[in-house]
Amino acid sequence: MNSQQLFRRSRLRLAAWYALVMGGILSLSGLGVAHVLLQANWAALEREIESIAGTLHDSLEPMLPPAADPTEVLQQILPDLCLVDQPCEPNLSLIQRHTLGISDRSTYYIRLFDNQGNLLAFSSNQPEPLSANLNQDIWQTLQTQSGSRYHQFTTTLHCRVTE
Numbered sequence: 479m480n481s482q483q484l485f486r487r488s489r490l491r492l493a494a495w496y497a498l499v500m501g502g503i504l505s506l507s508g509l510g511v512a513h514v515l516l517q518a519n520w521a522a523l524e525r526e527i528e529s530i531a532g533t534l535h536d537s538l539e540p541m542l543p544p545a546a547d548p549t550e551v552l553q554q555i556l557p558d559l560c561l562v563d564q565p566c567e568p569n570l571s572l573i574q575r576h577t578l579g580i581s582d583r584s585t586y587y588i589r590l591f592d593n594q595g596n597l598l599a600f601s602s603n604q605p606e607p608l609s610a611n612l613n614q615d616i617w618q619t620l621q622t623q624s625g626s627r628y629h630q631f632t633t634t635l636h637c638r639v640t641e
Contacts, residue, residue, distance in 0.1 A: 524617070527631045530586060539635050549598050552590060559588070559599040566602050587628075590635075 541555060542548045549561050560566030587604040591597055595612035605622045618630040 523629060524631075527586075527629065531631050531633050534588070535633050535635060542635060548590075548592075552599055556588070556599075556601075558602060559590070560602050561599050562597050 538552070538555060541551055543551055553559055553561065587601045589597060589600045589604060589608070591612040597612075605620065605626060605628055608620065612632075614632065616632055618632070620628045620630055622628075
């Protein structure tokens with residue numbers, strides 16, 4: 479065997495090992511960066527959902543009637559809510575749609591339950607099928623039969639107590 483062939487073979491092996499090690503390092507680095515970006519995106523999504531839920535919570539809670547059925551008040555505040563056991567025909571005027579900017583119905587849905595966990599009202603764009611029972615978990619990820627995933631945040635509204 480010629481020494482030049484031996485040198486060439488050693489050089490090719492060394493280049494292959496170098497490419498393999500660098501490929502592994504770059505792959506692991508890429509996976510790490512992708513993981514960090516996905517976590518940051520997920521955290522931003524959760525902050526946005528919490529912010530919208532908090533704004534709705536702070537807007538609705540002071541207006542809830544004490545110990546009465548809140549559905550009439552809720553429908554006055556959010557006119558496109560559908561009440562349970564009633565036909566759901568959202569028909570918003572231009573002014574109403576602009577006043578409801580906090581809850582963009584193409585991106586978010588709202589479901590309101592009473593203290594017993596019974597569904598009172600919901601937005602017309604909620605994914606189907608959703609359970610009519612309240613799940614007390616603060617964060618939930620739901621998946622429909624079509625494969626769409628929804629990240630859901632649950633918060634509690636309390637009506638003011640009269641003395």
